[in-house]
Amino acid sequence: MSYGYAIIARMSPPELTDDTGLRWCPASDTHDIALDGSTLVCRNSSGRRLKSVPKNVRDTEIGRQLLAVREQLQRHERECVTTVESWMLGALPVPFALLTKVWADPAWRRALSDLAVTADLSAEPGLLKRIDETGRVGVVNLDAESEWLDSDHLYVPHPVLIEDLADVREFAAELGLSQTIPQLTREVYAKPAEVEGNRVTDYNGGEFDELRQARARTATSGFAVRGPYATCRASDAGRELQARYWIGDENPDYSTETGDLLWVDADERSVPLSEVGPIAWSEGIRMAALIFAGRKTDEK
Template sequence: MAWLALDEGYEVSLVEGRVAVRRPAGRQLKAVPKALRDHPEVDRLRRLAEWLDRHEAACVAQVDAWMVSSLPVPTALLARVWRDEAWQAALRDLAVVGDADPDEVGFLRDATDAGELKVVNLDGETVRLSPRTVTLPHPVLLPDLDDVREFAAELDITQRVEQIHRATWTRPEDVKDSATEVREYAGGKFPSRFSLAARATGLGYRVSGGYATSRVRDGGRTVEAAVWIGEPYWEDESETGALSWHDEEGRAVRLGEVGPVAWSEGMRMAAALYAGRKIEEGGNA
């Protein structure tokens, strides 16, 4: 962004998303001088920086939602938003699959105005694709995920939206299909229900009533994973409870009917909550 002239020869601009000021001689200051903090141009740029932060977060959240739900995204839409740096940062290097060849995985590098995608395939070749839609698959659905991760490491790929290195869980073969709860991550103690709820919201999960929840679209069906975190307004020590899944009518889903993405995302939420528990020390730990 260009530098804008202020009073007494100072100049102001956005540098790496933050308001920066430099002296007439060109030296950039470490902080905005007190005399300029209320200047209209400084305030305007500060508001712009805040909007850009919100926009970047919204782009990441939307792309993450596409990926978690494995929703088909029109190629024309990707081409349209690619010019926006925030969208581009959220989309670049994500593994994509075109509707014409669902077995061909590539890492997205560019989207042209003509609706053409440039991807690096698993042979290391840059190819051009023109599918009508693409899917940003959840990693649990990617065949040979370990090979994809190894290849990504060779390319030094870094993803703004966690995809290929996202922690995944698969449903055990010995799970009781008629059961409706998983207690693997139950019993994690927290100083209070408030601290447990704060951890849930801090991780991006919704807190509703006594549960932390995550809504997932899996195979055309929407389910909600839920972990019990305690009654609202409970002020004493609290702990994580069982993980369960519910359909759109609120009915419990049997474990044998939980899809692979919903299972993985539910376990991921339960594990992330449990990881923040109090760790006992001493002889009784």
């Protein structure tokens, strides 16, 4: 039983399942309601599905319960995506036993399906297609052949670690794949062979008419604001770093200009660029580039 149906199964009155797989709950003598994905839907006593849910039906006790279930499902889906993305950002090994347990849940399956995965970060990845009841992980390799990964764990590699990333991207495009988590479409930035100091200045001088605009750009790009910095986290070889990109500390109504990008460790100490791993480097540069792209230009 999936996560969503497990919640609905605990509700009353008992539900009725139709040939579409929807579980209908009686809301009144003349209407049933159900969740179709994340949409609340309604049918009348003759079984005809209505274009909208009448307010008096939505406001019934069962209507309120289903809306609460929808919120739980949406929160669960976000948690699945966030968790799988953390595996990618941390280059973490994921036990097959765990994957076997979560695969039956549609939210987990959507988050995992079609990701490039591998049992060894140095090996060529395959695209995840299925996980069977014994815990075997089935993938399609770059030769378009199905195979089972022979290991007790797998990795969801960050794209910067995929050696032949262009080939994998091309193969995924040929198959028409669409990943829930932006792995293959994610912007990547390779770390230069030689770097010095502890700051990157390539994205300095991005002007915003108001600091609130820079903060909004940070939030819509998926990053957090901590004091005067836009921030993001990533790990390399088990070492977690936080990238910090200066966006300003003045009044939110005042203009601002972006500054240095740097990385700090768990003790808030600045890390030399030479010690920043490839994932943390790529994610930090990606953050700065996305925010910098929203700066004021002559065209605006």
